[in-house]
Amino acid sequence: MKRILFSLMAVAGTIFTVQAQSDQYKSAMKQQVALLDSNSTFTVGGMQQLANTFERIAEAEKTQWLPYYYAAYCRVNEAFMTENKSKTDEIIDKSVLNIEKAQALKGPDSEISCILSLIASARIGVDPMTRGMKYGPESAELLETAQKQNPENPRVFVLKGQSAMYTPEAFGGSKTRAKEMFDIALKKFATFKPESDIAPNWGEGYVKELIKQVQ
Known part of the structure; x- marks a missing residue:
């Protein structure tokens, strides 16, 4: 009986420790994630x-x-x-x-x-002159992969718009194209629900600032 009681106490102690660690982790993450969209x-x-x-x-x-x-x-x-x-x-x-x-x-x-x-x-x-041909297509391909993995991810369209905004027109860039992507991003943000309160959810404030620049 004493052995059983000791085992139960040990299990309870382990669960409590894990829970405490989990709560500490989530608390630390929430504090840091909250700073990501701060201008300062x-x-x-x-x-x-x-x-x-x-x-x-x-x-x-x-x-x-x-x-x-x-x-x-x-x-x-x-x-x-x-x-x-x-x-x-x-x-x-x-x-x-x-x-x-x-x-x-x-x-x-x-x-x-x-x-x-x-x-x-x-x-x-x-x-840009020596690396654009290599990393430009790679960046674009990764965004296509990201969109296939989750078509509702607004950050995909934030980054697509950003790419169109900063790419010279001679290489396919366009403010019109950028605005289209930013508008899609905002619509996605309106319905997007992160998996948790510490899951990725950045970008909405940033894309609103970018829209001001392309209008």
Whole structure:
């Protein structure tokens, strides 16, 4: 009887510990995710700091894909905003490492394909003349994959519109095309429901700012 009671107490203790860890993880993630769309955070230093935090959470919660995903998202944005292009590839490489870990845990996923597309676009920015032919089609193909994986993902259309907006017309860019994609993105955001309160849901505020620029 004592052995049974001890076993039950041990199981209860384990469940309590796991639950406490889970609650701590969710609390930490909610705090950081809430900062992603803040203008004060959307700077090189802000993205770097957030990436560092998500990477620490990822190392503590090695079975969770979202910390790696968000770390990759922050790193690639850091790469886009970094003025010293000699450092860009190094930052992008960190993003790649994180998104590969996320993909290993999550598997094929529309949100991950969006980050991979962003990574390819960031590579172009280092030297558009020599890298555009390689990474441009790669970025576009990844967005097509993301759309097939989840046609209702608004971030796919945010990124398609962004690509059309910043690509020269001689290479297929168009503000008209960008506006079309942004309008679709807003319609998708109106009905999109993230899987949880810490699942990817970024981009709505950003696309509204982009629409102002193309109108």
